Amino acid sequence: MGCGAAAPTPYFLTTSQLVNIHGQLILIDCGEGTQLTLRQTKAKFQKINIILISHMHADHTMGLPGLIATMSLLGRRTSLNIWGPKELEEFVRRTWYLTGTHVDFEVKFHVNSSIGPNVVVDSESFMITSFPTKHRVPTCGFVIEEKEGVLSLKGHARKDYNLSHLDIQILKRGEDIVKKGEVIPNMFCMEKPPKCRKYAFAADTAFSPKVVEAVKGCNLLYHEATFETKDLDIAKKTLHSTSSDAARVAKDAGVNQLLIGHFSNRYRDLSQLFLEATEVFTNTSIAKENKTYLIE
Amino acid sequence: MGCGAAAPTPYFLTTSQLVNIHGQLILIDCGEGTQLTLRQTKAKFQKINIILISHMHADHTMGLPGLIATMSLLGRRTSLNIWGPKELEEFVRRTWYLTGTHVDFEVKFHVNSSIGPNVVVDSESFMITSFPTKHRVPTCGFVIEEKEGVLSLKGHARKDYNLSHLDIQILKRGEDIVKKGEVIPNMFCMEKPPKCRKYAFAADTAFSPKVVEAVKGCNLLYHEATFETKDLDIAKKTLHSTSSDAARVAKDAGVNQLLIGHFSNRYRDLSQLFLEATEVFTNTSIAKENKTYLIE
Numbered sequence: 001m002g003c004g005a006a007a008p009t010p011y012f013l014t015t016s017q018l019v020n021i022h023g024q025l026i027l028i029d030c031g032e033g034t035q036l037t038l039r040q041t042k043a044k045f046q047k048i049n050i051i052l053i054s055h056m057h058a059d060h061t062m063g064l065p066g067l068i069a070t071m072s073l074l075g076r077r078t079s080l081n082i083w084g085p086k087e088l089e090e091f092v093r094r095t096w097y098l099t100g101t102h103v104d105f106e107v108k109f110h111v112n113s114s115i116g117p118n119v120v121v122d123s124e125s126f127m128i129t130s131f132p133t134k135h136r137v138p139t140c141g142f143v144i145e146e147k148e149g150v151l152s153l154k155g156h157a158r159k160d161y162n163l164s165h166l167d168i169q170i171l172k173r174g175e176d177i178v179k180k181g182e183v184i185p186n187m188f189c190m191e192k193p194p195k196c197r198k199y200a201f202a203a204d205t206a207f208s209p210k211v212v213e214a215v216k217g218c219n220l221l222y223h224e225a226t227f228e229t230k231d232l233d234i235a236k237k238t239l240h241s242t243s244s245d246a247a248r249v250a251k252d253a254g255v256n257q258l259l260i261g262h263f264s265n266r267y268r269d270l271s272q273l274f275l276e277a278t279e280v281f282t283n284t285s286i287a288k289e290n291k292t293y294l295i296e
Numbered sequence: 297m298g299c300g301a302a303a304p305t306p307y308f309l310t311t312s313q314l315v316n317i318h319g320q321l322i323l324i325d326c327g328e329g330t331q332l333t334l335r336q337t338k339a340k341f342q343k344i345n346i347i348l349i350s351h352m353h354a355d356h357t358m359g360l361p362g363l364i365a366t367m368s369l370l371g372r373r374t375s376l377n378i379w380g381p382k383e384l385e386e387f388v389r390r391t392w393y394l395t396g397t398h399v400d401f402e403v404k405f406h407v408n409s410s411i412g413p414n415v416v417v418d419s420e421s422f423m424i425t426s427f428p429t430k431h432r433v434p435t436c437g438f439v440i441e442e443k444e445g446v447l448s449l450k451g452h453a454r455k456d457y458n459l460s461h462l463d464i465q466i467l468k469r470g471e472d473i474v475k476k477g478e479v480i481p482n483m484f485c486m487e488k489p490p491k492c493r494k495y496a497f498a499a500d501t502a503f504s505p506k507v508v509e510a511v512k513g514c515n516l517l518y519h520e521a522t523f524e525t526k527d528l529d530i531a532k533k534t535l536h537s538t539s540s541d542a543a544r545v546a547k548d549a550g551v552n553q554l555l556i557g558h559f560s561n562r563y564r565d566l567s568q569l570f571l572e573a574t575e576v577f578t579n580t581s582i583a584k585e586n587k588t589y590l591i592e
Contacts, residue, residue, distance in 0.1 A: 007366040008332045032362045033329040036304045058365055058395035066328045066358050070303040091394040098387040099354040100433050137396050 001037040003261040003287045005226050005240075006059055008032055012263060013289060014059035015203060017222070018043055019144055021126050026050045028142060028201050034063035035070050041290055046076050050121060052112075052128070053084030054203060055139035061088065065095040072103040079106035083120050083130070085138055086111045114138035117214060125149065131214035133205030135239045141202035141211060143218070149193025157189035197295045200255070203262050206235070207245035211253075218255040219295045222287065225260035228272050243273040247280035261287035297333040299557040299583045301522050301536075302355055304328055308559060309585060310355035311499060313518070314339055315440055317422050322346045324438060324497050330359035331366050337586055342372050346417060348408075348424070349380030350499060351435035357384070361391040368399040375402035379416050379426070381434055382407045410434035413510060421445065427510035429501030431535045437498035437507060439514070445489025453485035493591045496551070499558050502531070503541035507549075514551040515591050518583065521556035524568050539569040543576035557583035 004012025014031025018038070025048040027034075038045040045067075054060055061084075068080065082088065089109035096103060112118060114132045118140075121128040125147055130140040151172055157163060161184055167177050176186050200215040203224035215221050225243035227235040235242050241249075243260050250258035258281055263270060270286050277284040285293075300308025310327025314334070321344040323330075334341040341363075350356055357380075364376065378384065385405035392399060408414060410428045414436075417424040421443055426436040447468055453459060457480055463473050472482050496511040499520035511517050521539035523531040531538050537545075539556050546554035554577055559566060566582050573580040 007362070007369055008329075008335075010332070010336045013332075032359070033304075033332055036306070036309075036329060039304075040306045056395050058362060058391075058397050061395055062362050062391075063328070066303070066354060069354055073303055087394045091391065094390055094394075095354075095358075095387065098383045098390075099352050099357055101354050 001034060001041070001289060002029075002031050003263060003289050004059075005224075005262045005264050007265065008059075009265050011268065012265070013037060014062070015054075015262060016063065017201065018045075018048070019199065021144060021146070023047075024049065024123075024126070026052065026128070026144065028052045029054055029060040029203075030062075030064040030067055031059050032062040035067040037290070038067070046071060046074065049078070049080060050128070051080065051082040051084075052120065052130070052142050052201075053082065053088055054133075054141065054201070055114075055135060055137050056085050056087050056091070057137065057204065060204075061091065064088075065092050065099075065101065068092070068103055068107060069096065069101045072105060077105050079108060081108050081110065081121075083110045083112040085114070112140055114140050129214075131210065133202055133211055134208040135204045135206065139204055141200060141205065141214060143198060143200045143214060145198040146194075146196040148196055151186075151190040151192065154189055154191055161189060163189065199295060202249070204240060206239040207241055207248060209252075212249050213253075215249065215253045215255060218253065220257050220259060220293065221250055221253065221255040222259045222261060223249055224262035225273055225277060226262050226264045228267065229276055231264070231266075243277040243284075244280055247277040247284060250281040250284070256283065258284040259287050259293065260284060297330060297337070297585060298325075298327050299559060299585050300355075301520075301558045301560050303561065304355075305561050307564065308561070309333065310358070311350075311558060312359065313497065314341075314344070315495065317440060317442070319343075320345065320419075320422070322348065322424070322440065324348045325350055325356040325499075326358075326360040326363055327355050328358040331363040333586070334363070342367060342370065345374070345376060346424070347376065347378040347380075348416065348426070348438050348497075349378065349384055350429075350437065350497070351410075351431060351433050352381050352383050352387070353433065353500065356500075357387065360384075361388050361395075361397065364388070364399055364403060365392065365397045368401060373401050375404060377404050377406065377417075379406045379408040381410070408436055410436045425510075427506065429498055429507055430504040431500045431502070435500055437496060437501065437510060439494060439496045439510060441494040442490075442492040444492055447482070447486040447488065450485055450487055457485060459485065495591055498545070500536060502535040503537055503544060505548075508545050509549075511545065511549045511551060514549065516553050516555060516589065517546055517549065517551040518555045518557060519545055520558035521569055521573060522558050522560050524563065525572055527560070527562075539573040539580075540576055543573040543580060546577040546580070552579065554580045555583050555589065556580060 001016040002013030015029040016034040017028040019026040223246035225246040226240035297312040298309030311325040312330040313324040315322040496514040519542035521542040522536035
């Protein structure tokens, strides 16, 4: 929802992404105005149950107190889990306290260490891990990956084969069933799970072999690409990446596709960022705001 | 720049206004996303030297830490004066500290008491006073008024009458001058100051006789009108006004023109708010976002 660095402008908002995995909504980072984008795009933002915050910098956090306040104002009562740096809870709760904001649902803050890779969420169908990146303040990237799914019943199998609850349990274990002395092969009733998909978010960060290691084998990698190579000095000083750095990570990690974002506001034309990335890694796209990227 | 209550929506942003008085820019309140509106509308926001914050509620303050951070990021070095509740400085500085924000210019916070009327700024050409409103937390409204201006030199007078520095000093005192034995009447060279204009901002507030007293004789009064009369119960409970309340203030205070805003997000159609106000006070307008109102 935001592809710009540092401060929102008429060209780019600051970092925020909404990940939909099997209908579960996960918000990654929350720059100023994220709540407005969520409403403008008619996202079902009350269904966000997991928020991941990469680091404390204002362009990744400033929208969080207001977003949660609005969730409460609009009647939310289900709890919300947030993972982020240790200062995050103080920032959000202090802001609420000082601005007279009441939040009428449970918000659980979990401190996410940036020392090593961590399992953040381990649910039945997906897993979220975090990994340290290389930035001026403690920062984490995130990998969201599907787990190998269970066999699922084909659309009309229950009716076609008059399946009982017990039949379905047997089928889910991958076995065939016997109905009236006749064998019904498992594959007549059940579908195989789709191939597991993996998405990684790496921002903010300079080029880092640790990031390469963490995002290996991803279908889609979002990597920050704040600067062009001509501004390498500033990238080094501020611990950000050039688009060429981002592409090197994608190449070394063997990902399928690279999406670059977190563009410095000094560039109006992003073609040079794109060119420098594709010289290193062909399957690169420039992130666009309010666009949905489907991971096949 | 924002005419909505409580939370930003695709229909209305939260409270913020930019007042231009003789080229001086004054910002009143700063809801989330104000910095973005300022940039979208190409306002010269680096020229804002005075910020007035009515009260601590999030829909009036949440954009302030980010706006100032962006001013600094874009190279501002001139100081900024902010008046607001006593908690404001802690909110802003704590937010900067926790989000790793560096502000490279002087920001002076002045605590503005909501006990009685206060002179906030007393400059050569205008005066800003604050007055208490009636809300759930300590809240101030503001009156910005021109001072009676000094006589000013007509366009071509200096050349036409070959005026010296001393001549101009005499003319500015309202006296005639004598050049080569001939009297040159003051009115040939000087223009009278325009009539003093007065703008008042009253939000958030329930109907209050103290507000009536404070905004007497204004050319333009902005008064919050969060609710329709059918929602009077909620207005009373939350200490907000109906549009009819706002109109009563305008009528009792004898202002020229009323502008209503701070609309509850429950209304998509504002015609009922308008109707109920105009029944009490005819010269009422519905505030529109990104519109400039000229005070004649």
